[in-house]
Amino acid sequence: MKKGAIIGITLACVLVAGVITFTGVQWGLTANQLGSYKMQLEYVYERNFYELADNINNIESNLSKLSVSTDKSVQEKYLANIVALSNSAQDNLATLPIDHNAINDTTTFINQLSGFALVLQQSIADGEEISLDDMDQIESLHESSQNIKYELNRLSVLLSTDYSIVDNIKDPNVGQSDFDSQFSGLTNNITEYPQLIYDGPFSDSVTNKEIKGLSENEINAEEALNRMKEWFPDYEITASGETNGEFETYNFTMTNGNDTYYAQVTKRDGILLQLNSGYNAGESTKSEEECITIAETFATNLGFRDMKGVWSTASNGFVYVNLTPVVNDVVIYPDMIKVKIAQDTGAIIGWEARSWAYNHTERNNYSATVNEITARQALTVDMDVRTVRLAIIPNDYVGESLAYEFMCVSNGATYYIYVNAETGKQINILKVVETDDGNLLM
Numbered sequence: 001m002k003k004g005a006i007i008g009i010t011l012a013c014v015l016v017a018g019v020i021t022f023t024g025v026q027w028g029l030t031a032n033q034l035g036s037y038k039m040q041l042e043y044v045y046e047r048n049f050y051e052l053a054d055n056i057n058n059i060e061s062n063l064s065k066l067s068v069s070t071d072k073s074v075q076e077k078y079l080a081n082i083v084a085l086s087n088s089a090q091d092n093l094a095t096l097p098i099d100h101n102a103i104n105d106t107t108t109f110i111n112q113l114s115g116f117a118l119v120l121q122q123s124i125a126d127g128e129e130i131s132l133d134d135m136d137q138i139e140s141l142h143e144s145s146q147n148i149k150y151e152l153n154r155l156s157v158l159l160s161t162d163y164s165i166v167d168n169i170k171d172p173n174v175g176q177s178d179f180d181s182q183f184s185g186l187t188n189n190i191t192e193y194p195q196l197i198y199d200g201p202f203s204d205s206v207t208n209k210e211i212k213g214l215s216e217n218e219i220n221a222e223e224a225l226n227r228m229k230e231w232f233p234d235y236e237i238t239a240s241g242e243t244n245g246e247f248e249t250y251n252f253t254m255t256n257g258n259d260t261y262y263a264q265v266t267k268r269d270g271i272l273l274q275l276n277s278g279y280n281a282g283e284s285t286k287s288e289e290e291c292i293t294i295a296e297t298f299a300t301n302l303g304f305r306d307m308k309g310v311w312s313t314a315s316n317g318f319v320y321v322n323l324t325p326v327v328n329d330v331v332i333y334p335d336m337i338k339v340k341i342a343q344d345t346g347a348i349i350g351w352e353a354r355s356w357a358y359n360h361t362e363r364n365n366y367s368a369t370v371n372e373i374t375a376r377q378a379l380t381v382d383m384d385v386r387t388v389r390l391a392i393i394p395n396d397y398v399g400e401s402l403a404y405e406f407m408c409v410s411n412g413a414t415y416y417i418y419v420n421a422e423t424g425k426q427i428n429i430l431k432v433v434e435t436d437d438g439n440l441l442m
Contacts (some may be wrong), residue, residue, distance in 0.1 A: 052092035071426035079121035086114035213360030219270040224250040275351035281317030284343035291319035334359035368421035
């Protein structure tokens with residue numbers, strides 16, 4: 001039996017089971033119990049839908065990176081990601097209450113994508129190159145995944161309203177449910193599917209579980225409070241207990257007018273580990289560049305050396321800045337600090353230094369053995385290189401590498417491509433994704 005037919009039968013069974021169960025419950029439960037059951041069922045359906053949307057978004061991102069990669073190990077990594085994401089997306093589709101006819105093309109596309117990526121992954125493992133025909137296929141797959149992504153994102157907006165999946169699934173007395181019809185756009189948008197997818201670079205990286213950035217010297221609660229008063233002289237600050245988890249901290253509550261902030265200072269070395277608030281920004285008066293300078297100056301005042309803004313994005317009255325040490329013109333991404341600045345007042349309203357606390361150390365043993373001209377050979381010919389600099393980046397699993405960071409543009413998309421400065425091979429690719437809430441890197 002064909003795989004599509006099996007999935008169709010599975011979907012039909014799930015749908016029938018859902019309808020039978022829902023009808024039976026109506027007879028046997030009180031109104032309150034029924035309402036509780038409905039809420040639970042709605043939660044399951046919405047969770048699977050949002051997981052599907054997330055998997056498709058990541059598929060699209062991995063296909064985009066794959067289309068500009070020239071290194072076999074990097075290509076193999078993206079293909080493995082695509083296989084895993086496709087399999088997960090298939091599971092999501094199978095558990096949604098949709099008539100299989102409404103998503104037949106989408107199911108077929110995801111099945112074919114998984115098989116194509118698996119075969120290509122095996123070919124690379126056997127020492128073969130990705131052919132030009134395969135690259136054309138990857139481009140076609142990427143275009144189709146974009147269509148699916150945009151349609152699912154549209155449905156995400158619908159579900160963010162008071163739309164209920166349970167209230168709109170198929171009734172035995174009608175031909176097609178409203179929820180089925182919401183997916184009809186997928187079929188319309190991908191009729192040409194091919195035969196056979198708000199952060200800066202390395203913003204979530206923690207390369208070492210050992211806390212390397214903090215010494216064993218501890219400060220007491222009074223010293224921590226005095227530091228907070230020095231850092232935030234215009235705020236009323238009160239101690240609010242201690243935390244004895246991964247990082248042992250002194251906790252503080254700060255107020256300034258109607259605004260409340262929460263901060264943590266580490267017992268070891270007494271650095272500001274975290275700051276956050278529910279601040280509502282007014283009309284912007286500070287530019288993005290001014291906010292970057294504010295973040296850099298604040299970090300210097302807190303005792304962090306050589307910190308420079310290496311990535312920023314503005315959204316809804318705030319500027320988000322990633323600070324890293326820049327030493328001898330080398331960007332040190334593992335030692336990142338993330339800062340949030342309000343554009344109306346220039347106030348620091350968010351601060352997170354966990355990566356710095358984990359990874360900061362003196363680094364003196366890195367030197368580029370491959371020059372920039374040679375490193376450029378690892379890029380595809382259609383890449384328009386806008387900037388290049390050396391950077392220390394975290395590896396996927398453990399350790400760090402010195403790499404050339406090429407900021408490039410290709411087919412209207414912006415990429416950050418990292419080429420190992422010792423081997424000349426690609427080791428990572430990040431793509432800039434434009435969203436309503438600013439630019440992200442995936």
